[in-house]
Amino acid sequence: MIAENKKTPAARYGMTIDVDRCNGCGSCMVACAVENNVPPAAAGATDRTGLTWIRVFKIDNGAEGADRRSAFVPVLCQHCGKDAPCVSVCPQQAVDVDPATGIVGQMPERCLGCRYCMAACPYHARYFNWWDPAWPAGMEKTLNPDVAPRMRGVVEKCNFCHGRWHAAKAQAVANGKTEIDPADYIPACVEACPNGAIHFGNLNDPATETARAAHQPDSFRMLESLGTDPKIYYHSKKNWVREISAAPRPGTAKETARG
């Protein structure tokens, strides 16, 4: 009923990532950390306890010698559909799916730090603040004033640069518009990718590059069989890369992609 009364139809923001274009440079990870005030790794942090809202995995086809092929797969919060696995489990409603944008949001101010959402996420895209956030002396001047750093003991994850969404919304209001201009809302990782491998936009708008790319024959989503309805679409012309979307097969590691 509410949706019918709205003048602007609900958006469904999503991304397409062209795996064949990604060279694993990590620019997206750096840009994301700078934009979202993700602190540098604390002394003692490992790759299992560090914070990064987007993580680039290196995979290979399992072959040896000249037949060996590699690819890089950026993995971030997949912004699942309205039944996102992390939303229903949170005991204090610190996670939600915004019906107006489809973005899965995380409220660190309300988070208990129980980490149930992390256990629920099949993409391992949620990160816990195991340490107090700290920046080396002088670096605090580089913090983004539009994004609040998160405290120790709470979970955080990609929110499609929510600070930028707010800025774009404010810009639209200032221009007397109700809808965001797509050019005003581009997440930092999309902007930073030197190869143009990542596209972002409203998947409900068929005119966008993202919506078109999402429906190409070589596009796929991670673990679609789980029914999580993710909004991150990957694209590759290589069969062995597309196989990564399926469940792990430990007994046949040689024949499939490996991390």
Added chain:
Amino acid sequence: MANHMFQQIDKEFITRGVRRCSTPRFILWLVPWVALLLFGAYSAGLCLVKGLNQTNMDNRYAFGLWIFVDLTIIALGAGAFFTGFLLYILKFKELKAVINSAVVIGLVCYSGAMAALMVDVGQPLRAWFTFWYPNVHSMLTEVTFCISCYLTVLLIEYLPIVLKNRKLRDVPGFLVFEFELHKLIYVLAGVGTFLSFFHQGSLGGLYGVLRGRPFAFREGIFVWPSTFFLFIISAAAVGPSFLICTTWLVEKITGKRLAKDRVFDLLARISGILLSVYVLAKTIDTLIWINRTSPGLGFTASQYYDWKPFGTWILFAEIVLCGLVPALILLTPRLRARRAWLIPAAALACCGIALNRYVQTVQTLALPTLSFDKFLSYTPSWQEVGTFLGVLAYGVLVYSFSFRYFQIFPEERELKIEVRPQQEEEPVLAGRF
């Protein structure tokens, strides 16, 4: 002089008609447990002050030793609600002999689990948020509400045990209060049973609802996955077994007989019957999961057991070795009448439930879901182990004080003058059930 006075005061608090060890001996027994409790408090303090970076948990292993222990001790503490249910609602009068012990064990298990949970969450001061902003769809909300309420019920149930203390009974107000509280016991038993059924179930549902973790995900009825019901049955089955083990252990440590053989026999029977039901339900559930649920999510069940050390042996150990075998022993009158069979069978049943909770918590998180992710292992840090040992020490201390000063086993006085029947005699069967 002061020492003598202290011993005199100590004696005045001990229940009439029962013998307890001397004050120095009791203090000697307490010393290692107090030391362990202090070590646990230090470990937990480090985690609270410095943060959960003191643990070996990580972004993949979001849960570790503490959640496994919490789930296990809450299942083992189920004897409190289930014995109360059998005694006050179903009128199994024989169980009056162990109900106080069951309440103390329940209180220790639940309060210990709550304490560990408070250390386990990143922002313990925000625990009240769950009551203020409850997400009614979350199993964890149900767990938090039910466990908090049931812990309150347990505290109220524990109060009459305390107020019956020889010295405290001298205060007329306490006596009246205890009498009035006792009138409520049937209501409390009913409320406790209701709450416990729900939180045991929602603890099972905690993992069963995880659609993103096909190893743990189960189909079910309405909003409840099958693990909801399996956890209830398994907790009810293992609660009496744990009561058998603890009563036997206290008998061995104190060198006294505390409950009649017919009580052990009845508890064993109840445990055996429920364990059989659980084994059957678990087998059916596993078959449905292997053949329908997991393949439906794109994961063949056999792949979970390719990641060593989690081979199929774990299924065998959980269902057959620690499920079917103890169930058969507990159901056989001749075997359960002999302590040499009864105690290992009860212990095996407890181990089986612990293994089930381990599989649910640890194995679920160890298995990768993305095809290019790795299988990971986890070893708890000394701070995690220390906190767990602190909870264990706390439990032993509360039980030790309760045993010394309160009437935990009402049959103890009676049994003091009885001659213990020979182990090889005909089994003594309970009068009913």
